[in-house]
Amino acid sequence: MAIVFVLVALLVVAVLVTGNWYVWRRLFRDTTAGPGPVRRIGAAVIAGGWLLFIGSMVASRVEAPFTLQRVLAWPGSLWLALTLYLVLALLVGELVRPVLRRLLERRAAKPAPAPAPAHDLIPAGRPEGPETTVAESDATTTPDPAESGAAAADPAAGGSTAAGAAGAGAGPSRRLFVSRVVGGAAAAAAAGTVGYGTYGVLRGPKVKRVTVPLAKLPRAAHGYRIAVVSDIHLGPVLGRGFAQKVVDTINSTQPDLIAVVGDLVDGSVRDLGPAAAPLAQLTARHGSFFVTGNHEYFSGAEQWVEEVRRLGLNPLENARxxxxxxxxxxxxxxxxxxxxxxxxxxxxxxxxxxARACVLLAHQPVQIHEAVDHGVDLQLSGHTHGGQLWPGNLIARGANPTLAGLDRYGDTQLYVSRGAGAWGPPTRVGAPSDITVIELASRQA
Structure with missing residues (x-):
């Protein structure tokens, strides 16, 4: 087992080193004519970004002062997302690079315009006609052989060797131009993607409404509304202001019941108690309920169960x-x-x-199989974030029976929320955050 761990760790390190070298090469080495400060600055930026990310992870693990955690978490986590999309954008650039180079080569290969006829080159003010002597004509049109040879031998004289040198120099100049265009476009695309994805998270989750019919639900419960929120991930990045947005959005839906299905926090009650305080404002006719997610166990599940209880939520610890x-x-x-x-x-x-309908709160979708065995009608889950950062959805889809949305397993339905917050980078690409209002429907209605 230890050998497998070491091999996996070495593979991860190799991938990271190769990816960062590739980013440095395409953005800084290939876009400069030679060694200089730009290349050194590029190496320092890449190394500094990873030092911030590693520092933020270490600070959270050793429970460093929360202010330090916040200072490191923002740039460190955003650097992780930026690196991902720099690599992806530069890989797309590899497809564009030869096409752009070929277009430039074709443009350079077009024949130059033909020179004007000799009789059109008579200097202004010199009369045309027989007054121009043969000697004058020979003097102006026939170069001295010695001068011609010197010009050919000396590139500075503008002879044929200089022209050849200019033609040879066109190749490296063209490659430099293409590298700068592709590198600049990739950097702009990556920065724009991360910026827009971060804005989407900080803006707060949007409300999604889903109707779920339950065969055993009585007519009196038709239209019953459950507000489902998961994966808020309060921590050094998303704090009290974000929690307040989530609470206000949930309350605006006027639900009958609120279900918080795990991964509420990334940190201790000591550090994040003030950030979680707005949860006390949650309002629903039948109350608010909470189940643990995997991140609660990274943060001290028992203390958080007690804290959410103090805030007015009802923890369901293997309970009904x-x-x-x-x-x-x-x-x-x-x-x-x-x-x-x-x-x-x-x-x-x-x-x-x-004989009664049953709704189960379980953080991870993989728990659906036991829910089916126990006759659950509807399971509400989170955990996947919908992939959060494309193409992470491909990995998340392989690890979970349902990535996001409503699905059916036998007589049991499963709804998976993409979550309200984000873990790691406060960024989502291709998986917008949501708070879902599940409206239960009776088939007897």
């Missing part, structure tokens, strides 16, 4: 509550197994009346 028209259950996240606090479906669902 009977609401007027259906059962609401919740199970702990799989990450709790290492602490003896993993999911216990039998405890949460084993003795319930299966």
């Amino acid at each position: 509550t009977e609401l007027p028209h259906f059962d609401l259950a919740g199970v702990n996240d799989l990450a709790g197994e290492d602490e003896g606090q993993g999911p216990d479906f039998a405890r949460a669902l084993g003795d319930r009346n299966r």
Whole structure:
């Protein structure tokens, strides 16, 4: 096992080193004519960005002063996203590079305009006609052989050798021009992508509405609204202001019930208690409920369970509550197994009346299979972020039965939220954040 870990670690390091060398080469080496300060500055920028990222990770692990964590987290996490999209944009540039070079070569190969006829080159003021003597004509049109040879031998004299040198120099100049165009376009595309994706997160999640019919739901519960929010990820980057946006957005939907399905925080209650305080303002007719996500176990799940309870939320730790028209259950996240606090479906669902509809809160979509075995009608999950940063959705899709949205597994339906916040870079590309209002529909209505 240790050997496998070392090999994987070496592979990761090799990929990172190769990727960063590639970025430096295309953005700084290939866009300059030779060694100089630009190349050194480029190397310093790339190395500095990774030092900030590593520093932010270490600071959070050792619980450094929270102010230091915030100072390092912003540039460090954004550098991670920027590097990803620089590499992708430069790889796309490899397809553009030969096309642009070929266009420039064709343009350079076009024949120059033909020189004007000799009789059109008579200096102004010199009369045309027989007054121009043969001697004068010979003097103006026939170069001295010695001078001609000297010009050919001396490039500075503008002879044929100089012309050949200019033609040879066109190749490197053309390559430099193409590298600068492609490198500049890639840098602009990467910066624009990360900037827009970050703006989307900081702006706050949008409301998504989904209707879910449940066969066992009584007519009296038709139209019941559950506001589902997951993956808020309060931490050194997303703080109290972001939490307030999330709370205000949820309350604006006027739900009957609020479900917070894990990954609320990335940090301790000591550091993030003030950031989570707006959760006390959540308002719903049947209350707010909470289940742990894997990040709660990285941050101290027990202290956060107590904190959300103090803020007015109802933790469902492998537990169930009977609401007027259906059962609401919740199970702990799989990450709790290492602490003896993993999911216990039998405890949460084993003795319930299966004639009643049941909604289950479970952070990870992979828990759907046990939900099916226990006759759950609807499971509400998060965890995937919808991939968060394209093409991360391809990896997330392979690791989860459902990446985002509503799906069905036997008689059990699964809804996966893309989440309200972001982990790592406060950036989303191709996976916008959301708060989902699930409207339950009775088939008897």
